[in-house]
Amino acid sequence: MGGTARYLLGRLGFYLLAAWVALSLNFLIPRMMPGDPATVMFARFQGQLSPEAMDALRETFGLSDASWWSQYWTYLRHALVGDFGTSVAYFPEPVTGVLLRGLFWTVVLAGSAVVVAFAAGTLLGTLAAWRRGGWLDSVLPPVLALLGAFPYFWLAMLALFVLGFGMGLFPLRHAYSDQLTPGLSPEFLASVFRHTLLPALTLVAVSLGGWMLAMRNTMIGVLGSDFIEYAHARGLAPRRVMLAYAARNAILPNVTGFGMALGFVLGGALLTEIIFSYPVQGYLLIQSVRAQDYPLMQGLFLTISLAVLAANWFVDCATVALDPRTRR
Amino acid sequence: MTRILLVGALVAAILTPACAEPAMEPEPGVLVVSREQVGSWVRNFNPLLAGGLARWPTRGGIYEPLMVHNPAQGAWTPWLATGFTWGEDVTSLSFSLREGVRWSDGEAFTADDVVFTFDLMKKVPAFDTQGHWRYLRSVSAPDPQTVQFAFARPFVPGMEKIAHQVIVPRHVWESVEEPVSWTNPDPVATGPFTEVRRFDHQVWELGKNPNYWMDGAPKIEALRFPAIPSNEQATIALMHGEVDWAGNFIPAIDRIFAGRNPEHHRYWFPNFGGAIFLYPNHTVGPLKDARVRKALSRAIDRDKVVQVAMYDYTSPADVSGLSDGYAQWRDEAALTEDPWTDFDPAEAARLLDEAGLPLGEDGLRRGTDGQPVTLELSCITGWSDWVRAAQVIARNLQGVGLDVSVKSYDFGAWFDQLQRGEFALSIGWASYGPTPYGFWVGAMSSGSMFPIGEVAPQNWHRFSDPEADTLLAAFERTADPAEQERIAHALQARFQATAPLLPLFLDPSWGEANTTRFTGFPSAENPYSRLSPNHELEFLHVLTRIAPREPVVAEGN
Numbered sequence: 059m060g061g062t063a064r065y066l067l068g069r070l071g072f073y074l075l076a077a078w079v080a081l082s083l084n085f086l087i088p089r090m091m092p093g094d095p096a097t098v099m100f101a102r103f104q105g106q107l108s109p110e111a112m113d114a115l116r117e118t119f120g121l122s123d124a125s126w127w128s129q130y131w132t133y134l135r136h137a138l139v140g141d142f143g144t145s146v147a148y149f150p151e152p153v154t155g156v157l158l159r160g161l162f163w164t165v166v167l168a169g170s171a172v173v174v175a176f177a178a179g180t181l182l183g184t185l186a187a188w189r190r191g192g193w194l195d196s197v198l199p200p201v202l203a204l205l206g207a208f209p210y211f212w213l214a215m216l217a218l219f220v221l222g223f224g225m226g227l228f229p230l231r232h233a234y235s236d237q238l239t240p241g242l243s244p245e246f247l248a249s250v251f252r253h254t255l256l257p258a259l260t261l262v263a264v265s266l267g268g269w270m271l272a273m274r275n276t277m278i279g280v281l282g283s284d285f286i287e288y289a290h291a292r293g294l295a296p297r298r299v300m301l302a303y304a305a306r307n308a309i310l311p312n313v314t315g316f317g318m319a320l321g322f323v324l325g326g327a328l329l330t331e332i333i334f335s336y337p338v339q340g341y342l343l344i345q346s347v348r349a350q351d352y353p354l355m356q357g358l359f360l361t362i363s364l365a366v367l368a369a370n371w372f373v374d375c376a377t378v379a380l381d382p383r384t385r386r
Numbered sequence: 387m388t389r390i391l392l393v394g395a396l397v398a399a400i401l402t403p404a405c406a407e408p409a410m411e412p413e414p415g416v417l418v419v420s421r422e423q424v425g426s427w428v429r430n431f432n433p434l435l436a437g438g439l440a441r442w443p444t445r446g447g448i449y450e451p452l453m454v455h456n457p458a459q460g461a462w463t464p465w466l467a468t469g470f471t472w473g474e475d476v477t478s479l480s481f482s483l484r485e486g487v488r489w490s491d492g493e494a495f496t497a498d499d500v501v502f503t504f505d506l507m508k509k510v511p512a513f514d515t516q517g518h519w520r521y522l523r524s525v526s527a528p529d530p531q532t533v534q535f536a537f538a539r540p541f542v543p544g545m546e547k548i549a550h551q552v553i554v555p556r557h558v559w560e561s562v563e564e565p566v567s568w569t570n571p572d573p574v575a576t577g578p579f580t581e582v583r584r585f586d587h588q589v590w591e592l593g594k595n596p597n598y599w600m601d602g603a604p605k606i607e608a609l610r611f612p613a614i615p616s617n618e619q620a621t622i623a624l625m626h627g628e629v630d631w632a633g634n635f636i637p638a639i640d641r642i643f644a645g646r647n648p649e650h651h652r653y654w655f656p657n658f659g660g661a662i663f664l665y666p667n668h669t670v671g672p673l674k675d676a677r678v679r680k681a682l683s684r685a686i687d688r689d690k691v692v693q694v695a696m697y698d699y700t701s702p703a704d705v706s707g708l709s710d711g712y713a714q715w716r717d718e719a720a721l722t723e724d725p726w727t728d729f730d731p732a733e734a735a736r737l738l739d740e741a742g743l744p745l746g747e748d749g750l751r752r753g754t755d756g757q758p759v760t761l762e763l764s765c766i767t768g769w770s771d772w773v774r775a776a777q778v779i780a781r782n783l784q785g786v787g788l789d790v791s792v793k794s795y796d797f798g799a800w801f802d803q804l805q806r807g808e809f810a811l812s813i814g815w816a817s818y819g820p821t822p823y824g825f826w827v828g829a830m831s832s833g834s835m836f837p838i839g840e841v842a843p844q845n846w847h848r849f850s851d852p853e854a855d856t857l858l859a860a861f862e863r864t865a866d867p868a869e870q871e872r873i874a875h876a877l878q879a880r881f882q883a884t885a886p887l888l889p890l891f892l893d894p895s896w897g898e899a900n901t902t903r904f905t906g907f908p909s910a911e912n913p914y915s916r917l918s919p920n921h922e923l924e925f926l927h928v929l930t931r932i933a934p935r936e937p938v939v940a941e942g943n
Contacts, residue, residue, distance in 0.1 A: 108517025118512045118566050148428050149439050150567035159587055236589040236612055335619050337587055341425035350798050
């Protein structure tokens, strides 16, 4: 068991190093964009801003002309305690506040969509491979691959237009009804469910095929192995062979993919937000880039990179649990 | 077994269209507005930190100015002030304030509040976005109904800036320690709407001011703002009748919006605002020569630009560069002297020949160095109307032998280059105000000139004209309308003679209304203001006039 712990600690060290690199790139990349936040900010005034006020505003927004090194050290120190400063685009709100607002709904929408797509896709893939050539195996993969091949925004817009606007089956926007006050009341939760359903379904529809095909293909490979023959020969129940023997081995690549997908969730379903007006983080990202809002961009990118790293660490742990070979 | 479960789950998922939310009508008297496109709302009602950080309608609907200019009427409407008088040598200006105005918390509004607001801007330069303290010396209140502005130098355009300054209450703001970063969550103000009834990330509501000074206004109970992040979503909400008032660009609006409900879906896109220009950088190659600039202008088919880029929603601009809203300042007679905004490629070719840019054998014009004249026309990625306009213009200019290519930049990069003067040709807006003074300053004054490489707030093309400087200085010193008009005509003549910018088309004002539940919106038949909510302060006219269609049962509030 000591080996396992050492292995996991080693991975953790690697991720810490990666986090530092991400943190630094995070600082550098926005600053390499042409233009600066002040310029964009002042564009809102259409050239009618007095130069004195321009200087005063620059100072207010903390757009210092200090050297990159000193900015970098301040940034690192503050990042360690979770302080990303004040957003320029949403002045005077602190970046953490802006981030937290979108984060919750991101987890609700994109998180549930990824979990559902992963679970359903993996299960469908298992079944399709187990009954190879059955109706599930011959109908679903091409249909799902077709769905997945559509550009997401087009599919989502079509769904919104036909199901929401045309047939009135789903709400057209937002995460819950505007008539309700957020809380834990049954009406509110039902409203959240209703509003999340269509955007989540579109997200699931485009990603389901990927999970299913990956699972099915690995599973078919595993099913051809000798140990599956042996398990059958031992007279084990077919379901036990399917789940505990074949699926457990075939799921490893999907688990790795799941970690990545879970990490990317925090980037927000950008197009979903724009099409369904769902208040997730994606729109913040666009807006912060447009406004060259360095503090907000740093906060956002850091959340995303840390989420990807954390998800990978958990995948490492899961792999250790699932695959005894990694424990050596 | 598993299969049955799965199929059952799928069927359940498909049949869940119990999901449809019962369509809920907003309460009567609550006007739903789509003005700012955001993903979620941030509670900020600080009116002094201008530039789009505070929620609409903080500047105007919540905090009011002394007077409101109305381009549709070409006139000033007295608001918190009833009028103004200039002192003898136009270095002092006094406003008399309206009697009986109260702040929403019941306190009386007095000259003290006006003096405090201006002094606050002196103390906090970040608030003085208009640069009031570049021409003001002091502000005082000789009596509670009068405010006296002493000028450091004669500066008549200062009146417009002072009249449009929104006023904050002294009794609230004097105890605010960090006014710049204060979000002012519960505003105390004089405007028609001051009570924040609810504030969520998705929707917020602003109720009417219980102490509003204008008799019988506002006639509506509250404004409601759902968060709508994109133009497409806003259009769907308008089509669906979920939004009563909006200021969006909508393509093919007759079919998409008006046609769906001809009785109640109204729009009005008047051209009372500014204009959109082609900026030629005067420091780049042959563009320094007015003949070349006029030739470029003559080569552009503006009707085509308006048709292709702007869906025919607007009309081409003329040589004055002044819109319909400046009718009183325009010298109509002078427009026909040298109409270099008329499409005339033959004349364009003649001017280019005259300017010493001969046509080479390959069909390209040669500069003085014998090389083909190549110019890049910059525009902004994603601003599809401007991109289409740029493509038409580039094709037109290629037609007279100029090698012009369109290049799109990200907004930040584009604006940075523009301000630093590091571009050849670009589409751009120009300053717009109650008089064309600001436009002329930006177009041809030495005061707005900055060297290449430095950030210039306006005058991106880098041009100054000594005659225009003299005229602008004279304009700053006279409050006499006849004299102002004479100088304005002379400035227009200078603009036409020098062609510093090439006017393309008038900037339309986007405004849509759904009259199912409300009446009294402005229209071409009733043009008391522009319909669009996008024009700061001007929308006060609309907010105080629109009324619910059926009488609202008063709620005890």
